[in-house]
Amino acid sequence: MIKIYHNPRCSKSREGLLELETLNQPIEIIKYLDNPISKEELQDILKKLNYKPIELVRKNEPIWKEQYKDLKLSDDAIINAMIEHPKLIERPIIIKNNKAIIARPKEKIKEIL
Template sequence: MTMEIWFNPRCGTARKVRGRLEDSGRDVTVRDYLKQPPTRTEIEEVLRKSGMKASDLLRSKESLAGELGLRETDDESRILDAMAEHPVLINRPVVIDGERARLCRPADEVEALLD
């Protein structure tokens, strides 16, 4: 089965995770999620598969998160809408492996998907 990584090439953690996936011998699809943004439905699927809430996946240190008031809200639907509209708000890297998904920050989190 092919694994997918939501990847930002400027992110050192994402590059480490991508390298680890490739070293594992698994088939990997690399998705530059800033150029090919996930839909709200795809984000919801990642949350379901990972057990996270939208606020767990929010890249809260992005200035846009502050500008939109997302750091202070507990409105998960509002956070999802914002991430679908502005993919820069999605923390990375996200790795999807069938029915499992994981935010791999720090990079060694990917090991749980390679067992």
């Protein structure tokens, strides 16, 4: 099964979901703004992406610029910020088995199939 961490209000996330739907494979859609991600789940996603927490942050979000941009934050503090403000999480995140990608652009989905 393929998982997508999806924000329906994001055009890139919608494009990623449409691309997945063409594959005719089971998809689990996780609307992470409605159903917040746990810290353990976010840590697992980071591990599958092979990312440091800061690499998953949407640095142009007003929340980031206003509250966190100029602070020296630990990885744990960055993870906590993403849990508190899920809009900070880059999207869409696609997971298949033990691999994950940020599907921007949507063509990157092919990398994990």
